[in-house]
Structures are given as structure tokens and as C-alpha cells.
Amino acid sequence: MNAKKLKKNWPVYVLGALLAAGLIAPLATGASAPGFFIEVAIGGLMSGVLYSLVALGFVLIFKASGVFNFAQGAMVLFAALALARMSEVMPLWLAFGLAILIMIVFAWVVERLVLRHLVNQEGVVLLMATLGVTYFLDGFGQTVWGSDVYKIELGLPKEPMILLQDVFDGGVLVGKEDLFAAVIAALLVLCLAVFFQKTPTGRALRAVADDHQAAQSIGIPLNRIWVIVWSVAGVVALVAGMIWGAKLGVQFSLQLVALKALPVVILGGLTSVPGAILGGLIIGVGEKFAEVFLAPVLTSKFDLAGGGIEYWFAYVLALLFLLVRPEGLFGEKHIDRV
């Protein structure tokens, strides 16, 4: 590795070093209970998977249409509500299929009524438009599907299992449903990768993401691409909502948690799918560690009324990152600098 490359990528290394330090420091202090430490890490990874999924839908839309889609969180909630309520009266697979259909219709409506009329507008205007879509979707979803807490039954085993019992004292407690969720998420990412790399539609999507004008000039219909990409993002939202709903129940507070996809994409880079996934995992693990290991220290030092630094950790991390490396870990180098 030459010095130039080192210079160019130093924030990545600094972050890596920080993360490593963050991983080692609790290990050193928590050496008496490494099992607990690993459990925290796994718990963080699990919420990280969900952040990654929300962020993934976000990045897909941003790449294809340049829209900073604030409504991704609302889409997750809406899709999960639809799935939860429909699965009450029909088998899960049918409800899942219908929910996909609903998300496709939603994508079509958004393109027809919103995006089409806001072509060539500034990014901030589009952002505010998606904020409007968010509010509409929240109200609409709860009017149609109700606003209680609903449960999605995937028929997953609930009882946790204990791993590595012979390595550590007491072993490591891992929920089986968490593992299933991770597998589902990985499958989804795999499907998306195949879709984008191997199918003609996927190729068209990548062309649009690369260069709107060039794609249009070789005859790729932008409007249809937008519908497709919003549909794909809708499906991703549905899967995210399904996993989330199976774990914690479908409720309005999902919305606020899904907002955390914003710092995730900033961290990973707005245009990078691997960045979204990795960013989600980093933030998931980071905020769990911060909550478990840093918050008690802060609380006792500054006499706080309790921890809860999960609440802002992701945002402040993204804020710091913006100051150092605005394009994120894997984003395109070119960015609107002022």
C-alpha cells in the first residue's frame, strides 16, 4: 500500500482503528464476562441488520432517481401493517404476495402523482415532498389498517439457544428468530444482487443509476425505471417490516427507529449498497456498545438521569462523519462541496 492511498483513505482507517479500539477496550474491561460482550455485539448486529435493510431501500431510490427518500421508514411501517393485518385473515404467503402488490401500486402512484411533477427540482424540494409522502402514508396506513400493535407470526422458533458453552462460562445466548431474520435479510440481498447483475431490468436500473441522460438517450424509459425501483424499495421495506414486526410487533414507533436509516446511509455513502449494509451493521453494533458500556460511565460521571444514548448516537456519529468524510465510507468521491 503506497502512501498516497493511505492518505486518501485515512478516515476509513481511523474509523477502523476506533472500532477496533472500541471492540478491544470493553473486552479488556469485560474480560470476566466475554460471553456477555459477544451477546451485546450480536444484539447490535441484529438491529444493525434492520437498519441495513431500511438503508438499502433508501440507497436504491437515491441511486436511481436522486430522491432522498424520507418516506422509506413510513413504507416499512405501511408494508408491515398491511402484512400483519392481511395475515390475520389469510395464509402468510398470500398476504405477503398481496403486500408486494400493494407496494407496487404505491410505487406507481408516487411516480404518477409526485415524482413526475417534480422532475429537475432541487434535492431539498424532493426531500420535502417525500416528507409529505411520509405523513400521508402514516395517516393513510393507520386509517386503513388500524393503529394498534399487531403481531406478525412467521412461525419461527422462539426459544433462544446457547452457543459456545464450552468456550465461555455460561455460553452465549442467541435467539433463533434473530438468526432466521439474518438469513432472510442475507437472502434478500442475494436476490437483489442477482436481479441487478443478471436481468435486463437490473442492467437498465444500473445504467440509470450511473448516468440519467445517457440511459435516457439509449432508450431506457426513466419513468418506468422509477416505478420499478420504488417497487423494489417497497419490497425491501416489506421484508424489513416483516422481520421487525415478527420481533417487536408492528407499531407506530417503528417509524422513529426507521429514521435511523438516514445516519446509516450517510455513514455508508449515499450511493453505495455495500455501504448501506456495512453502515447499518456498524451503527447497530456501535450504538449497542455505546449504550451498554459507555452510558453507565457517562451516567455516573455526569450524574445523568439515565442512559439512552442510543437515541442520538447514530446521528451524532453521522454528524462527525460528515465533517471528516462527507461522501461516507463507500460513496462516490464527487460531492457538492460548498
Add this chain to the structure above:
Amino acid sequence: MLYRENGQFKTSYAADQQLLPIVQDRFFVWGLVLLAFVAVPLFASDYWFRALIVPFLILSIAAIGLNILVGYCGQISLGHAGFMAVGAYAAYNLVVRVPEVNFLLALVVAGAAAALVGVFFGIPSLRIKGLYLSVATLAAQFFLDWVFIRVKWFTNYSPSGSVSTSPVELFGWVIDAPRDKYWFVLAIVVVMTVAAKNLTRGAIGRSWMAIRDMDVAAEVIGIRPMHAKLTAFAVSAFFAGVAGALWGFVHLGAWEPLAFNVNLSFNLLFMIIIGGMGSILGSFFGAAFIVVLPLLLNQIPEWFGIPLSTAAISHLEFMIFGALIVLFLIAEPHGLARLWAIGKEKLRLWPFPH
């Protein structure tokens, strides 16, 4: 016929540069202020003051603040409720710790504290803009939320985390009755509005607008982006801080943690989108709209004899807000203020078509 500036010749610079150059406008605005100070208190009931007019006036100040940042300087903020919280808690702490302090001074301190915090969270705007900035300001919102819940000093070690204030007293005038609150808030609104109007049409306001319209070009003609952006953040947060202190002391009286949460930030943004970005008048329209709509939604179904549950109404409110935002962004990006301007233009020609 009545509204035209024919024959109103300006013979001095002062006359040419005054705030309201047209005689009819001056009459209208003075009449409006007179009406607000004298006639409204005669007719409005206590309920109207409490539920409608006072919140509208206070939120107008906050909306003007946000409009200065978003509408005039082009920097988006999703954290203005956080700055309002800074103002409210700054005033609270000052009043609790130094009880003899004049409330007007507390308001200034509230604004100043919010301005400081605003500048701090505005620093990222020097490197990033637009979409990225929205996340930076969102960080401000969530971090400030947390600080005021968790750091006990700010809530004066109240066990529940909520704080309560005694009625504001100003030179022996106890501002407790809804009518007194109204007069007090109205006076502050008038002062703040005139200040905002003058700031935005002066040199500093022009530099904000230049940055908004094209930052590179603005820099080339000698505007310092750092100065312009940070002053916009400071002034904007100052307004938000004053509004926050008024919201806490005059409107709420006692408030819980998360009274200034991210939804309030979104609502402020909706006010300026609906009212009109880059328009002081629009901030008032937007604030009025956002305050009135939920009340109307509560009343209208009753008039028609269709009982709706409160949950259904709040969902309906969400849907209408969302649809209106999109509608305004598409059909009238300059909001209600633009409609007002079109009406005025029509009035100038009336009764002739051209």
C-alpha cells in the same frame, strides 16, 4: 381602483426605502395592528386565545426563524424544535436561578443561547449542504432532546423531568389571564416581525439570498459564505429560542420532556412550505394554517353529524398535511404568500383586465 401607487412620488431616500412604500399598505398594516391590539381582545373568548391565537402567534415567530434559514438562506433544518427547547430551558434556568430577572431579559438570553447552539450545529453547513445538512440538523434535534431529558441540572433536578413555571411578571404586570398573554405575545411578535423584515431586506438578508440562489456566484461577488450561513443559523435559532421560551412560559406554563420533539420540527417545516418559503408574511399564513386545521378537523365532522374518533381525526390530519405538502410543492412552491401576492397584483388592476 383603490389599491394602486399612481401619483405617490418619492422625494427622499428615506421615503423610497421605507418598509411599506405604498400608502394603502401603510394604512392596511397599521389598521391590522390596531385591530389586533384593540378589537380582537374585545371580541375573542378565552378559549380562542388559549387554543388558537396565542399558539398561532408564538409559532409564527418560530416559523419566521425557520424561514430565515430555509427560505432566505437555503439551508434546510429539521432541528428547529431542538433550538426552541434550548430557548425554553435557558429561560427556565435563568428565571429559576435568578428570580429577580426581568422576563424580557430572559427572552433575550433564551434567544442568545439558542443562537449559540444553532451556530454550533450550523458549522457542518460550511462543508455540506442540502440533503446532508438535514441529517446534521436531525442530529441536533435528537441530541438536544436527550440532553434535556437526562441532564438533571437543566430541569432543576425535578424528579419527573417536567418543569413548571410561575406566571410571567413584567414591571408589576402579571401576565396570567389569556388576554394579557395575548397582548404580551402580540407585542413581541410585532417587534420580531419588524426586525426580521428589516434584516431580510438589508445587506445581510441579501447575502443570505445570494447564498441560497447560487453559493459559488455569491462567493465570487464577495459574499463570505461562512459569515452568511452562520449568521443565518444564529438569527434563525435566536427566533426559535425566543419562540421556545414563549411557548414554554406563556403558552404551556409547564412542560414535559419531549414537548419540543422532532414532530414539532416537521410541523415548523410544513408551516413554511404551506405558507411560503422566503416570505415573512408566509410564515404567518403557514402557522395559522397548521394551528387552525386540527381544530377545524375536530369541529367539521360534528357539524355534519358524523362522529369521528380522535384517532381517526389525527390520522386524517396526517393525511391532509402530507397531501397538502406535496400539492403545494408541485402547484405553488411559494405557498400561500404567493397566492396573496397574486391577489394584490389583481387588485392593482381591478376593475380593468390589464
